[in-house]
Amino acid sequence: MRLDALPTLAAAALLAAAPLSALADPLPSWTDEGAQARIVAFVESVTEEGGAGYVAPERRIAVFDNDGTLWSEQPVYFQFLYALDAVKAKAEADPSILTSPALKAAAAGDMQALMETGMDGLLEVVEVSHAGVSIEDFQADVEDWLTHATHPTSGLTYAQMTYAPMVELLGYLHDNGFATWIVSGGGVDFIRAVGEAAYGIPPWQVVGSRGNSAWDPETKTVVKTGGVVLIDDKEGKPVGIAQQIGVRPILAFGNSDGDYQMLDYVTSGEGPSLGLLVHHTDAEREFAYDREGHIGVLDKGLEDAEGRGWVIVDMKAEWSRVWSGE
């Protein structure tokens, strides 16, 4: 039932008889196209004490991919856009850091030239953008960037490009005793800054890709020492979840085949579970892409969803709003 569908008088009568929280639609940016009902039915089932599907609060764990699931990821992962901005700012202070074609393209904002340097070029830009600062300073810079820098096509700040329906869903799950986690292929320090500032998810509820680190007894800090320890994508997602959470979650939400193993893991447990995938179908309000492309490819997930009972969320049909900040 949706409150906004009720005649005013009936609503007023109901409001007088029940607390507002029991009536207010917790997911107002979701239309009635199916996913909303599946989510609400699942949450009601796992929270019904004595019910067959009851799950104790300490096992109500929901995991969310970030890029393309909680906020947009086009034309390229926002962490790359942050890196571009950061390299540009660093180069203004010290142009001598621009020692490669990739770094020069980044500082010039020439995406085309940067893309031509391939993955090695992109990683070099990310590395330089993150280098030489403590994790705390890096995260403060990311938080500032989130609310001041603007996206190349939408003109919104990145903080405004979180998805309103997903922010509502995080709150709805939280209100129902769930712990909500981000499990992202992005660098963990970047995603932790975003998670706390944009969704109120604390740093320890973020699993991300990470490199080596070591204790530095001089500065009394833990410093990055390079390399890659965990690529928290595809088969790395269940590994990151097991390492950091230690129990199998019961709800997983992704948007690409990079999330396939996470959904596979979460929906293969013994108890109740729910797997969902955002399908980017809205070229007008956001972006439309799925089986092909360089970012967020969703192919095997679309193929297998029906057989696995996974819910495909059709953005165009199911979200009455897209971005939080519009």
Next chain:
Amino acid sequence: MRLDALPTLAAAALLAAAPLSALADPLPSWTDEGAQARIVAFVESVTEEGGAGYVAPERRIAVFDNDGTLWSEQPVYFQFLYALDAVKAKAEADPSILTSPALKAAAAGDMQALMETGMDGLLEVVEVSHAGVSIEDFQADVEDWLTHATHPTSGLTYAQMTYAPMVELLGYLHDNGFATWIVSGGGVDFIRAVGEAAYGIPPWQVVGSRGNSAWDPETKTVVKTGGVVLIDDKEGKPVGIAQQIGVRPILAFGNSDGDYQMLDYVTSGEGPSLGLLVHHTDAEREFAYDREGHIGVLDKGLEDAEGRGWVIVDMKAEWSRVWSGE
């Protein structure tokens, strides 16, 4: 102020005027020897809204070593005692697994012979005790062992050998908005089973030593694949904390030089912090050991505590009770 020090009538008058929770001593197993007052003053300071030392709830993170801090660790880490019992049980079902002197000594309960096989022998016993079962089955077995197997000298179950004053402290911190974490050199899967069963600390609030693991698409589980990724002891503790928690905690409690770097890290932040060390001084009720030995050596910590402002908790003088299950 301690309620039990008040005359009965005054106490009754106070009880009539204030809620019980504001009066009941939250740390009844602690005597008034100094540590208790330091802890309470710290907690009151960080929770006083508007106060100079206020810390928001989402940054009230307390980290605890486990062995020797939350429960006993003599004559040897309890994880080894579990491993001995597990190898014994496995060998009864299949004696052919006893392929080495270390495994034979373990199955015979011959600690002396086992110790003579050195660290390699001990690790082999641990490895065999953990092998060939899923993490879930392993943890269920540990939980069963906790409440059924008994300790060689105390005769108590291992679950009964958690420290009553520390269990109280975990509850007191939790009631004051803290998240309490275990940061242990023990194997993470073992400590997670103990943490949830013995202290109610959820699996994701446990940082421990760990090996490699991988996603197995056949069984839909994450399986251990051997090796060592993180030894969560000494300089590994700040690294494990940074990886998993992502922010610097404000309270650290340990008992040995294996916790030195953790205390160093936690008490070197910019805001308020508190570092504490259990000093095992009670040969009568528990065990007495510090600067020498094979387990839980506390030497540098004792040396530096005063200069660093760390609180040394004299078990004999400061704990009116020791074990929870006595």
